[in-house]
Amino acid sequence: MTAGSFQAAVVGCSAGGLEALHRLLDPLPADFPLPLVVVAHLSANSDSLLPQLLQGKCRLKVLEAEDKMPVVAGSVYVGPPGYHLLVEADHTLSLSVDEKVCHVRPAIDVLFRSAADVWGDGLVAILLTGANRDGTAGLRAVKQRGGLCLVQDPATAVAETMPRSAIAAGLADQVLPLDEISRSLQRIAPSRAKKGKLE
Amino acid sequence: MTDAELQDIETRLFFEAMAVRHGYDFRHYARASMKRRVQALAQSVGCPDIGSLIPRVLREEGFLGQALAHLSVPVTEMFRDPAVFLALRREVLPILDSYPRISVWQPGCATGEEPYSLAVLFEEEGMLPKAQIYATDINDMALAKAEEAIYPARNLAAYARNYAQAGGKTTLADYFTTAYDFSKISEPLRQKVVFAHHNLVADGVFCEVHMVLCRNVLIYFDRTLQNRVLALFHDSLVRGGFLCLGKKETLEGTDYADRFRPVDRDCRIWRKAEAS
Ligand SMILES: C[S@@+](CC[C@H](N)C(=O)[O-])C[C@H]1O[C@@H](n2cnc3c(N)ncnc32)[C@H](O)[C@@H]1O
Numbered sequence: 001m002t003a004g005s006f007q008a009a010v011v012g013c014s015a016g017g018l019e020a021l022h023r024l025l026d027p028l029p030a031d032f033p034l035p036l037v038v039v040a041h042l043s044a045n046s047d048s049l050l051p052q053l054l055q056g057k058c059r060l061k062v063l064e065a066e067d068k069m070p071v072v073a074g075s076v077y078v079g080p081p082g083y084h085l086l087v088e089a090d091h092t093l094s095l096s097v098d099e100k101v102c103h104v105r106p107a108i109d110v111l112f113r114s115a116a117d118v119w120g121d122g123l124v125a126i127l128l129t130g131a132n133r134d135g136t137a138g139l140r141a142v143k144q145r146g147g148l149c150l151v152q153d154p155a156t157a158v159a160e161t162m163p164r165s166a167i168a169a170g171l172a173d174q175v176l177p178l179d180e181i182s183r184s185l186q187r188i189a190p191s192r193a194k195k196g197k198l199e
Numbered sequence: 200m201t202d203a204e205l206q207d208i209e210t211r212l213f214f215e216a217m218a219v220r221h222g223y224d225f226r227h228y229a230r231a232s233m234k235r236r237v238q239a240l241a242q243s244v245g246c247p248d249i250g251s252l253i254p255r256v257l258r259e260e261g262f263l264g265q266a267l268a269h270l271s272v273p274v275t276e277m278f279r280d281p282a283v284f285l286a287l288r289r290e291v292l293p294i295l296d297s298y299p300r301i302s303v304w305q306p307g308c309a310t311g312e313e314p315y316s317l318a319v320l321f322e323e324e325g326m327l328p329k330a331q332i333y334a335t336d337i338n339d340m341a342l343a344k345a346e347e348a349i350y351p352a353r354n355l356a357a358y359a360r361n362y363a364q365a366g367g368k369t370t371l372a373d374y375f376t377t378a379y380d381f382s383k384i385s386e387p388l389r390q391k392v393v394f395a396h397h398n399l400v401a402d403g404v405f406c407e408v409h410m411v412l413c414r415n416v417l418i419y420f421d422r423t424l425q426n427r428v429l430a431l432f433h434d435s436l437v438r439g440g441f442l443c444l445g446k447k448e449t450l451e452g453t454d455y456a457d458r459f460r461p462v463d464r465d466c467r468i469w470r471k472a473e474a475s
Binding site: 068 | 448452
């Protein structure tokens with residue numbers, strides 16, 4: 001494992017997230033080499049339809065995240081409603097029903113922080129549309145650990161509060177529309193390029 | 200060494216100190232959530248890093264209580280996952296009804312909302328007189344609240360919605376007396392639940408029971424500890440006894456997958472296999 005090569009991507013979104021996730025994930029090729037771990041704010045108490053909905057045109061395997069599930073390339077893991085989703089040091093997933101963070105569970109901050117601890121500068125974190133400030137603290141942790149932060153251009157987001165909050169905090173390495181984020185991912189992932197070469 | 204690696208070492212040493220000094224062993228808990236909690240503890244007691252917690256946990260009088268309060272987070276609600284309570288009502292209680300007396304063990308009962316939900320089910324199915332619920336936890340503050348059975352009245356609306364979806368036969372308010380901002384569980388229900396301190400990591404079988412309801416506790420444990428705890432549950436259950444886990448917990452991948460057979464996969468209900 002070479003330093004600076006990307007190992008995983010995490011994605012957070014809220015209001016308007018379903019459409020945004022389609023635009024992000026659908027273009028990715030079946031051999032996309034990074035696992036993606038996704039948290040979206042949805043109403044709890046209902047069983048999640050999100051993995052099914054996302055599977056539609058997606059060429060990667062979309063799974064609902066489960067306790068102790070290993071994170072492997074070629075799959076998209078979606079957190080179940082009502083549970084925080086975390087990444088463990090051995091690259092497995094874990095769930096918790098600890099208190100809400102930023103008034104939500106799952107919280108993007110919780111996923112991003114745990115993923116930052118595990119993957120450090122091998123992590124790409126992507127923050128999309130949303131109507132609250134969840135994700136900003138998470139991106140700060142990603143950045144501190146040397147990861148790459150991509151934020152959806154608020155002008156293209158259904159709800160702009162979430163990306164705007166991260167940008168205002170100076171955490172976005174790049175601010176891009178969805179299609180560009182998707183292309184950017186494909187550029188950095190197969191070539192295992194260092195983030196410096198991106199610009 | 201990166202800061203993340205250093206924090207991992209500090210966390211490990213902190214848990215070592217808790218285990219060796221106080222006998223509370225969190226070393227087999229899933230690390231990522233625990234690390235968040237230890238960080239929250241450090242912040243709330245004014246420690247700049249996790250390492251600084253160690254001397255305090257070793258020597259400071261009364262610090263253990265504070266630490267435990269942060270490390271076991273008793274987040275719960277009444278009739279959480281209503282479909283599960285509906286399944287218990289429809290699929291499990293009718294079978295339990297064939298026993299002259301029914302004992303249930305609920306480890307990880309937190310502040311009591313879940314055992315009282317079960318008591319409501321027993322009441323509505325006419326089984327309360329012969330039922331006994333034992334509810335246990337390691338968090339003594341949570342247990343004290345559970346015993347008191349007084350909850351913020353503003354929580355009741357959400358609980359009532361869950362209750363209705365769980366097949367509730369009247370209105371949830373019937374089981375409470377409300378004064379000002381607080382609601383207290385009615386005495387007959389409260390009498391049916393016995394709360395006790397029990398640590399799943401260290402303590403043995405609690406008693407022989409017809410059902411173990413342990414939800415959203417195993418997700419916090421690593422596989423080794425999950426297997427230990429499942430052994431306890433298996434040993435506590437009568438033959439054909441029921442096991443109900445959290446909505447996102449499973450026996451698959453554990454040592455106990457074939458010692459139980461599924462009753463309701465979606466609601467995570469199993470029965471202890473006859474021959475074992
Ligand atoms: C998230 S709560 C679950 C509450 C309830 N069962 C529910 O699902 O709503 C987890 C509970 O497990 C308790 N717990 C954690 N470790 C434990 C242990 N080793 N032994 C007993 N209880 C434990 C915590 O104190 C907490 O109250």
